[in-house]
Amino acid sequence: MTLATRRLGPFDVAPIGLGCMNLSHAYGVPPAPEEAAGVLLRALELGVTHFDTAALYGFGANEELVGRVLAPHRHRFTLASKCGMTGVDGRRVIDGRPATLKATCEAALRRLRTDVIDLYYLHRWDKAVPIEESVGALADLVREGKIRAIGLSEVSASTLRRAHAVHPIAALQTEYSLWTRNPEIAVLEACRELDVAFVAFSPLARGFLPGTLRDVSGFDAKDIRRAMPRFAPANYAANLQRLEPLRAVAEEAGCTLAQLALAWLLHRGDHILPIPGTTSVAHLEENLGAAAVTLTPAQRARLEAAIHQGNVAGARYNGATQTEIDTEEFSA
Template identity: 45%
Template sequence: MARVPRIKLGSQGLEVSVQGLGCMGMSAFYGPPRPEPDMINLIHQAINAGVTFLDTSDFYGPKTNEILLGKALKDGMREKVEVATKFGIKCDGVWEVNGHPAYVRAACEASLQRLDIDYIDLYYQHRIDTRVPIEITMGELKKLVEEGKIKYVGLSEASTSTIRRAHAVHPITAIQLEWSLWSRDIEKDIIHTCRELGIGIVAYSPLGRGFFSSDLTTIEKLEDYDCRKYLPRFQPENLKHNKILYERVNELARKKGCTTSQLSLAWVHHQGNDVVPIPGTTKIQNLEQNIGALSVKLTPEDMAEIESIASAESVKGDRYNAGLPTYLNSETPQLSSWKA
């Protein structure tokens, strides 16, 4: 595998690999946990290839994904990587988003313990607590930076106004949002805001939660334990329509001499030098294929052709089920109106 280059993420000094590795699927949501030795080997393969930006969360497992990553970072591996993890989503039988200062601190210290590291390179608020002014949450994150427990601060699924308010308290290094050929709504204003403020963009699910990387027959036969089976875009009535987009992207990929997943991932890489996608995988061959996307060069004409078939109108179904928190419903109370 070719060595993966590095990039400055945001304007606060964090340097990461230009492509990261999403670790979620190793422990949760897309099936049962994968064998620990196999996943540790995959993480080591990624690091040795230069994929050093590793993404996890205390919600994945829950908690077990951080433990897995911590085990993979023994024997000198910690010094080679940038660890990104997240706090904010609790699911102890009931889904809850929590941004209260005491919880922020407790969650950070628990993640440090599970990861068995001295500091977290990039610490995201996973979802925004709409009960707590973002300034309050950011105030505690700022303290954690000052104490050396985290190096940089990020937000995930945050709106433009939330980003601006948070950034005014302490500089935001990165915003993590879903961005792919079938999730392009953030291009309306969030991307512009990030670039205006010098904030890096981390694209999660850049392959459409595996839609652009899987055999469609596999997508059509998802097991009950796979969360995608319950997402709107994977419902039979929507999937039938969305397969048209897959076939069109697949046709373009054949013309470029690459796979559908490589073309889809290359499109994200070509969005700018401030964008870092974090495709997840549990297979070495998929890791190699994802890294290979860096060699796919797209001309302006290629980009225009891809975007002409991957418009918002080409996709049926929302990203998430109704009621789940995203940037669309992330507004928090004003600081002046909040009572602890």
């Protein structure tokens, strides 16, 4: 394993990026602004060149944070954000109509304090709007110089191909980790065929894979994991048992469980770019160390046998959320 850069559409970036969501959204009370700023600046200092945010995160607050802290260093990194899922009157709304996407982009440019967003994703495909229309609107933004490249999030291989026929897609983003292997059904190979970067969000399984989250009974009321079946107490207790075989491999490889999980992803393909998120500088530094971890084929096989779609307890999303995404699912 080397520290060489990887391709993210037209950009060369460090192999591990930073998902910025945790700093404003999803896992309970976010850190204080100065602490969040410290994480962003330390990431930049350590060589992170791929920062990923979205209009949804904190209902604009995360883009504002990233803009305020990183705008003075804009030339040093690739900036990714997302549209198509935003906060409206305090509620999360999926809206892929062209006019909405363009308005969201204008607001994002102001919050991010930039003239152009390098990579702009359709955060969710609004199934009431043909994917061709939503991508067509993003193509207009490319022509207008407001975004440089187009991405998609949580879509299937077939939807990717439909979108790619309208305008080249630079990146596809979906959850991928040892305990969420859905991209292996079709999307990973489609990305390889079409020369699309695959960005893996939640590569540490929302805190599960590092092995430090033992008790899930005390989640904050606004923590999105409260509604995720895998984090229900009985399921989670069963899932914790899946970590035990991973500890032996981590010891052999001379790394932590978090580094092991990220290194496994990096070994899965040169077109895969994980974006772990964190509110901790110590965890940030730990995560980035994964780029120097080498795993043998035998070690990787042991990891894949220890935890996979056949032995994880609980679905990735609850029923309501599942209807909002377009990713392939394993047969029951």
